[in-house]
Amino acid sequence: MAQATRTAAGVVRKAAGTGGRRTIWQTVWRDRQLWIMILPAIVVIFLFNYVPMYGIQLAFRDYDFTKGLTGGEWRGLHYFRQFIDSYLFWDIMRNTVTISLATILLGFPAPIILALILNQVRWKRGKKVLQTVVYMPHFISIVVLVGLLNVLLSPNTGIVGYLLRSMGYEVNLLASTTAFVPVYVLSDIWQHCGWNSIIYLAALSTVDPQLYDSAKIDGAGKWQMIRHIDLPAIAPTIVILFILSMGGVLTTGFEKIFLMQNTLNLPVSEVISTYVYKVGILSNQFSYSAAIGLFNTVINFFFLVATNYIARRVSNISLW
């Protein structure tokens, strides 16, 4: 049957090459039920994902209320230059890169280590309980997480603030320029480390148990088993996820940073996404804001391609 379908498809393709429209419409008609099922998704994706891509040209034009999105005067790279020449440019770039690099450097290995640890636990019930607990923070909303940080770290009424004061540190973790990045990164790890370990645990569960047995016979200790069996087993997953995370190197979580911002930590907490929001949505400078957003996307894409290229050269594993 499969054979028949394939031959039929081949015939159709040949016919489509020479014949023209009718055969295409015939297959569409044959698959009409499937087309109806997928049509709503196509409409939604086209409307909300592809139409805004067309609107990117706003970054190269003036925004003219009377002439609509694409009617304004062509300005070329004017708005990009305006951003790069802006006195805020280097601060914003430095903050964005610092926050996302710190998140990747510390946040990326954490779930790997957690998965390797969880994989060693042989007490089934305890493992289950631990997993239930570490997955849970992932489902807390960002507003609640930042709210939690605020009440716990508050220098006057928070418990952490109290502890620091009683140890002799007079520091406001919420409004300090040095504490912002550590608080951001550590709370991020706290929230997502468990959840992100699931994918590595899934990869570890595919390891053939006989490998451990034969390693044991060869006299390997547990460290060596992790080093030579577990790590190679999850290496492809690690590389793929690393490429994907490098593709977001300039994408810092808008909501969390926006909610953690206050006037005191603003010198280190203003990043591209929050700046785009302020310039675009709050001050209605649509073209300027769109240009900054596009700048961000282009750099991200560059990092994605570059990391993918390096990974393919070094490890033979890549996205494409």
Add this chain to the structure above:
Amino acid sequence: MGWMLRKRSAGDALFDLLIAVACVFVFLIVAYPLYFVVIASVSDSTMVATGKVWVWPRGFSLFGYSEIFGDTRIWRGYRNTVLYTTLGTFVNLLFTLPAAYALSRPEFRARRWLMFLFVVTMFFNGGLIPTYLLIKGLGMTNTIWVFIFPFCVNVYNLIIVRTFFETSLPRELYEAAAMDGCGHFRFFWSVALPLSKAVVSVIGLYYAVGHWNDFFTALIYVRNNDLQPLQIVLRDILLSNQVFQSGAGTGGDAGGYAQRYADQVKYGVIIVSTLPILLVYPFIQKYFEKGVMIGSIKG
């Protein structure tokens, strides 16, 4: 040989000990803050602030909760969020599941390039401003539809469901059903869906949690107070320090009183707003690993 064996088992014993210590450490780091919120929500705020509350609640009072239950902002936010979550998740599944089914059919000729067009959107988007202007142009700002329709198909979830259909529905099943005159509509509804309860619940949970925790949509697109979801109300209470509806909380006698209880209200509101998710969570948890694993095969 003997000493080597002993040395190895000593090394392994140390290893096991380290693993156990690490597990206890991770457990406490994650679980304690959550537990602390619970006990702090029913304890005297002054005692919490001065480090007297560690293991059990002290100065027990339910003032925070009674304040929360009397706050109409919270009720309105709750009602809106429940509406957006149920309606939104329904629309998500209505749009995602049939599309995933169509993409999973090997005889569907357009599946390859349709999939490509969908995956592209995972890496490219128009950015905030073009999207904002589009949604404004569609007249969706300040309506409930902005919570329901934009981005209601998540491509990552779509891939998970499609892969599940591909791997768990045997080819012969549809062929046999088609012989008996069963079309795709009926096959999807009476065979594919009942066989996919696990993946539908995981995806449903992902979507529902997304709606429940959504703060961004309301921040950008909604100005109308009557439409604000719970997360915006939470922001006002937790971060903008508008703890009491009447506006108390600054200065004077009322201010001192308010400050004393403000934190209790904050802890309480964290629990009240997160409770629904935590109640559903244990029932769906067993499917998580399956869901993520399916997604990773062809992600």
